[in-house]
Amino acid sequence: MIPYILHVALLISVCLLFYKLLLQRETFYRLNRLILISCLCLSFILPCISIPQNWALTNQQVIAPDEINTHTPAFTKVEDYANPSNINQSSQTRQAQNNLLAETPQKEPLVQRILHWAFYIYWIGVAAFGLNFLLQLFVLLYQAYTKPVIKDGRFRIVELDGNKAPCSFANNIFINPSKYDWDTYNQVLLHEKIHIQQGHSLDILIAEIVLIFQWFNPFAWLYRKELENNLEFLTDDAVLDNNIEKQSYQESLLKVSAPHLSLGITTNYNQSLLKKRILMMNAKKSSIRIMWKYFFLAPLLVCLVCGLNNTIAYSQAAKNKKDDNTSSHIHQSGNRATEGSWFATIKKEKIRIEFRSDDDDHNWSNSTDFMLNEFPSLPRTQKGDFTLTREAGSILFNGKFDDDQGYGHYKFSSNKDFADFLSKQGITDMEESDLFSFFIVNVKKDYVEMLHRNGYKDVSKNELISMAALKVDEPYIQMWKQNGYKDLSPNELVSGKALNIDNAYVSEIRKAGYKDLSFNQLISFKAQHITGEYINSLQKAKLKDGKSSDENVLPDPNQLSAYKAMNIDSSYIRSFEAVGYHDIPYNELTTMKALHITPEFVKGFQEMGYKDISVNSLASLKSMNVNKDFIKSFNDIGYSKIPLNDLVTLKSLHITPEYVKSFQALGFKSIELNDLIPLKSLDITPEYINGFKKLGFTDISLKELPGLKSTGVTPEYVTSMREKGFKSNDLNKYMRLKTAFE
Numbered sequence: 112m113i114p115y116i117l118h119v120a121l122l123i124s125v126c127l128l129f130y131k132l133l134l135q136r137e138t139f140y141r142l143n144r145l146i147l148i149s150c151l152c153l154s155f156i157l158p159c160i161s162i163p164q165n166w167a168l169t170n171q172q173v174i175a176p177d178e179i180n181t182h183t184p185a186f187t188k189v190e191d192y193a194n195p196s197n198i199n200q201s202s203q204t205r206q207a208q209n210n211l212l213a214e215t216p217q218k219e220p221l222v223q224r225i226l227h228w229a230f231y232i233y234w235i236g237v238a239a240f241g242l243n244f245l246l247q248l249f250v251l252l253y254q255a256y257t258k259p260v261i262k263d264g265r266f267r268i269v270e271l272d273g274n275k276a277p278c279s280f281a282n283n284i285f286i287n288p289s290k291y292d293w294d295t296y297n298q299v300l301l302h303e304k305i306h307i308q309q310g311h312s313l314d315i316l317i318a319e320i321v322l323i324f325q326w327f328n329p330f331a332w333l334y335r336k337e338l339e340n341n342l343e344f345l346t347d348d349a350v351l352d353n354n355i356e357k358q359s360y361q362e363s364l365l366k367v368s369a370p371h372l373s374l375g376i377t378t379n380y381n382q383s384l385l386k387k388r389i390l391m392m393n394a395k396k397s398s399i400r401i402m403w404k405y406f407f408l409a410p411l412l413v414c415l416v417c418g419l420n421n422t423i424a425y426s427q428a429a430k431n432k433k434d435d436n437t438s439s440h441i442h443q444s445g446n447r448a449t450e451g452s453w454f455a456t457i458k459k460e461k462i463r464i465e466f467r468s469d470d471d472d473h474n475w476s477n478s479t480d481f482m483l484n485e486f487p488s489l490p491r492t493q494k495g496d497f498t499l500t501r502e503a504g505s506i507l508f509n510g511k512f513d514d515d516q517g518y519g520h521y522k523f524s525s526n527k528d529f530a531d532f533l534s535k536q537g538i539t540d541m542e543e544s545d546l547f548s549f550f551i552v553n554v555k556k557d558y559v560e561m562l563h564r565n566g567y568k569d570v571s572k573n574e575l576i577s578m579a580a581l582k583v584d585e586p587y588i589q590m591w592k593q594n595g596y597k598d599l600s601p602n603e604l605v606s607g608k609a610l611n612i613d614n615a616y617v618s619e620i621r622k623a624g625y626k627d628l629s630f631n632q633l634i635s636f637k638a639q640h641i642t643g644e645y646i647n648s649l650q651k652a653k654l655k656d657g658k659s660s661d662e663n664v665l666p667d668p669n670q671l672s673a674y675k676a677m678n679i680d681s682s683y684i685r686s687f688e689a690v691g692y693h694d695i696p697y698n699e700l701t702t703m704k705a706l707h708i709t710p711e712f713v714k715g716f717q718e719m720g721y722k723d724i725s726v727n728s729l730a731s732l733k734s735m736n737v738n739k740d741f742i743k744s745f746n747d748i749g750y751s752k753i754p755l756n757d758l759v760t761l762k763s764l765h766i767t768p769e770y771v772k773s774f775q776a777l778g779f780k781s782i783e784l785n786d787l788i789p790l791k792s793l794d795i796t797p798e799y800i801n802g803f804k805k806l807g808f809t810d811i812s813l814k815e816l817p818g819l820k821s822t823g824v825t826p827e828y829v830t831s832m833r834e835k836g837f838k839s840n841d842l843n844k845y846m847r848l849k850t851a852f853e
Contacts, residue, residue: 116233116324118158118419122412123321124330126150129411130337133404137397140345146408147338148314151321153412161421233327240323255283266304277367279303280312295363298355305349311342344391351392361389448475449547453508455517457483466521479551494519502556503529503549523547532556536563538572545572552579561585567601574601581608590614596630603630610637619643624650624665632668639675646671648681666697677704686710690717699726706733715739720752728755735762744768748775750784757784764791773797777804779813789817802826808842815842822849 130150134143254269261268267283277286277299284303288296306312318335325331351357364385448468455464462483468475485499490511499506504526510519525546533541533549536559549572558579562570565588570578583604591599591607594617599607612633620628620636623646628636650665666674679700687695687703690713695703702708708729716724716732719742724732732738737758745753745761748768753761760766766787774782774790777797789795795816803811803819803826819825824845832845839845 115158119154120325120328120331121419122154122157122415123151123325123328123334125411125415126154126408127330127334127337129408133407135337136394137401137404138344138348138391138394139397139402140341140348142405143341144314144338144345146405147334147341148317150408151317151334151338155321157412157416158420160416162417166417236326237323240326244319244323251280251283254285255280263300266307268300277303279306282307291366294359295366298350298360298363299367301353301355302346302350305346306342309345309349311346314338314342340387343388347388347392357392361392364388449523449543451475451521453510453517453519453521455512457512457515457517460484462486477551489517501550501553502526503546503554506550523550525550529556533559533572537569538575541572548576549579552576554579565589570601574605577601577605581605583608587613590617599630606634610634612637620646623647625668628668632672635672636668639672641671641675645675645680649674649684652681652684670697670701673701677701679704687713690714691723695726702726702730706730708733712738716742719743719746721755724755731755731759735759737762745771748772753784760788764788766791774800774813777801782813786813793817793820795820799825803829803842806830807840811842818846822846824849 130143130147134146137143254271255267259270261270265282269283269285271285271287273287274290275285275287277284279285284300284307286296286299286303291299315338318338322331322335347360350360448466451466451468453464453466455462460483461480463478463480465476465478481499486497489497492511494509494511497508499508504524506521506523508519508521510517523543523546525543529549530541530546533539538559554575559570559575561584562568562575562578565585567588578601583601587608588604590613591597591604594614607630616637617633620633620641620643623643625632625636625646646665649671665671674697683704684695684700687693687710690710692713703726706729712733713724713729715738719739732755741762742753742758745751745768748771750771761784766784770791771782771787774787774797777800790813793816799820800811800816806826806829819842824842828849829842829845832848837848
């Protein structure tokens with residue numbers, strides 16, 4: 112999606128256009144003020160809202176928070192809950208991600224540099240405008256507390272000197288009393304007092320803060336101006352409601368005109384919009400019947416949100432875990448509350464219980480599904496006790512149920528025998544909260560013994576919780592061993608289970624030709640949704656590796672992951688057969704896909720007479736945005752069948768037909784394109800040549816110009832030498848002279 116700050120800029124721009132088209136001329140000034148401020152605030156808030164996928168107006172692929180990494184979100188989630196430090200231990204999935212990233216083409220260096228500098232330029236601008244804002248505040252406060260002051264109730268009238276326009280900020284009115292007669296002075300004070308009473312300084316401050324972060328957005332500057340204009344209209348309207356004669360007030364506005372404007376963060380008489388203010392004072396009041404205009408704002412904002420905002424989605428791995436009772440229940444063991452409140456909902460044969468901590472300092476909650484038959488009797492009519500017992504301990508519930516809803520208090524008590532058993536198995540340092548975690552995922556003694564029986568004798572408590580939560584059982588462990596993966600770590604087993612890698616998937620990938628994949632590569636395949644069908648479709652498209660003449664050579668597993676990540680499939684490969692590209696090596700396909708080279712792009716060159724273009728040439732042409740129209744523009748001025756390399760050079764130097772025509776207009780009719788390259792590289796222009804012609808050098812050739820420019824010989828230099836007595840009609844002598852004295 113678009114970056115946040117540009118998203119905000121777009122919303123501000125749209126809101127401004129809406130205001131100027133529909134609301135600007137209406138006299139509902141208070142409502143307009145509310146709309147203007149609300150839109151500014153919403154422009155910063157709305158981009159942070161995620162919307163449901165079915166609300167989105169664009170066909171975007173949203174990655175759920177759990178799928179930020181290439182691998183299974185379920186694995187990361189379990190490890191997070193059990194012990195955040197274990198995230199660093201998932202080396203097998205991180206290696207798969209690194210392999211994928213290593214094979215995925217990166218952005219062009221130019222694009223990276225532009226983004227890099229844009230980032231720094233933006234924050235430099237923010238710093239500059241922020242300092243300017245603080246400087247204005249300092250100047251205002253300095254004036255407010257160093258100049259003579261007259262207190263008028265809540266108002267502080269700060270007396271200025273010089274020819275400065277009156278203004279106000281907070282509860283301060285800045286004015287030079289000696290500049291105005293008594294009636295004008297009173298009207299000025301009334302005007303500024305209304306600004307203060309209605310809190311207009313806050314509106315201006317909000318607009319100024321917005322400008323700090325939106326300094327690059329011209330619409331933000333216009334928005335601030337419209338906001339200030341509306342405040343002036345609102346204040347003028349309030350002044351006239353105080354029995355002030357309209358003509359007298361308008362004459363006062365003209366008298367207050369001053370060349371020295373006030374600071375930007377103040378409210379003032381703003382003489383630049385004086386004519387508009389007078390027009391609005393004389394305008395007919397808007398009818399209530401045009402209020403329909405204001406109701407268009409809400410659907411407009413909703414459309415913008417649905418069209419621009421991120422959507423909420425969930426990863427495939429999360430869906431695989433949806434039926435797992437403990438998919439969202441394993442929190443860091445040290446933070447699990449063993450006593451607190453419970454809230455339950457009965458759904459068919461299951462009961463979902465939400466556990467909540469009563470400790471405000473350590474807020475905690477989770478939800479866990481249990482089978483209803485684990486609770487033989489539930490208190491239905493009045494409060495009562497009921498217990499759930501497992502090998503790790505028991506929970507005493509106190510509360511009652513109304514129909515399918517229940518609530519009350521719970522307390523967990525651990526089983527000392529179970530803790531002793533774990534200690535004998537090498538799982539030590541168990542706390543009450545750790546045993547509560549074992550209770551929630553229902554870790555049993557026979558499960559620990561099964562792990563020991565299969566070679567997992569040094570499993571930590573966090574690994575044990577993760578394996579039990581994802582139901583890594585004996586058949587699953589044996590499945591991996593039977594497939595040749597005999598020494599998988601607990602974390603690797605959890606990763607495979609979270610991604611739902613089973614025997615059928617391993618067999619499917621092997622049948623497709625990948626018989627010796629490492630566990631990391633298999634994880635990467637599953638995370639990228641690579642299937643046997645996808646692999647077979649690439650083979651049917653006669654994929655080659657670029658090194659062997661044999662068809663149907665399978666790509667390296669890491670390359671295949673990059674293929675899938677870039678959405679290269681058989682249809683993309685076959686689409687190039689229509690333009691003569693058969694058996695494209697996979698490394699070249701990756702380049703073509705990364706640069707968005709399409710069959711239509713190739714057809715454009717074929718129509719201009721370029722056949723059998725290599726992929727490397729296509730990549731160069733595409734990266735420089737050389738296309739059919741660019742070639743045709745040179746054909747139109749007599750340059751046909753330009754070599755592809757020359758086209759790239761012309762484009763990179765920004766040599767255009769117009770540039771060529773500018774030299775033809777000087778009499779250079781038969782210009783070789785190779786002659787233009789040094790001219791453009793040295794920024795030689797027709798103006799440079801005309802300078803020499805005016806000095807009498809009418810027979811200058813294009814081949815002489817690079818030498819002149821590179822040595823610093825200019826028409827101005829020739830003129831200065833002639834004034835000093837060195838007169839020659841040979842430009843080569845000026846070159847030797849320039850070289851000798853440099």
